[in-house]
Amino acid sequence: MSGGFGGASAMGRRRFLVVSTTAVGLTLPVPRSASAASPGTAPASGATTSTVGLTVNGERRSAVVDNRTSLLDLLREHLGLPGTKKGCDQGACGACTVLVDDRRVNSCLTLAVMHDGARVTTIEGLSRGDRLHPLQQAFIDHDGLQCGYCTPGQIVSGVACIAEGHTRSREEIREWMSGNLCRCGAYTNIVTAIEQTAKDV
Structure with a gap:
């Protein structure tokens, strides 16, 4: 076999990829539902949901969410509190900072289900009526x-x-x-x- 990537065509591109990724431990299992899905259709979801109850800005709130829902998305998409911003969605910019039990949290990096029962303060909860913080x-x-x-x-x-x-x-x-x-x-x-x-x- 010649050096470099020249040998890939001799053994078949697909086989080369399978062999090379297996060698470095990168082979990932493909769910049956995903492999059987036709192009353009979403794979069947086996995700479960949970009811998350929080005290948000002094008010008891709850929502049924997918267990993979971030605290940020719970606040913005389910509870109608868009003041907390989605910036990088990777915890690098701080635009999504909220207080959870009086501690700073990047809400894009934490799952909503992890904070069931917690007290959350968002930017909307800092003012008192028309009086700003x-x-x-x-x-x-x-x-x-x-x-x-x-x-x-x-x-x-x-x-x-x-x-x-x-x-x-x-x-x-x-x-x-x-x-x-x-x-x-x-x-x-x-x-x-x-x-x-x-x-x-």
Whole structure:
């Protein structure tokens, strides 16, 4: 057999792929329903569902969801709370940050069923009627937003940052807010808003 990939045609492309992927342990089982499905049809789903009950922004809510549903999708698609944003959907940008039992969570990375019975606070739950949360007002006062897409996650994370006591310096605020990205680059003003709010509360 010649070097490189030249031998693939001699043994047949399909057999070459099977042999080579098996050799490195990458062969994945194909469900019978998927292999039997005709092109353009969705395979039959064997997924189960669960009823998830949460206290969201002080209100008891529940929904029947597929067990693979993320907390983010439960909030946005099932409970009608679109303030929490879907950014990267990989836990890298922080746009989906919510508080679960007062702790910061990237809601795109966690399954809804894992938080049955938990208390969840989203951006919608921070204000009190027409009165904004002090950090929401500080973002306005200090121009801590531009396009606004990351702002809900930034504010929720900032509220947690203040509650955790990580506001002793601008450097500390930056460190503890580093999981929240702002593509517009409003970082300096975001830090100022958090710093000012921490002093006032």
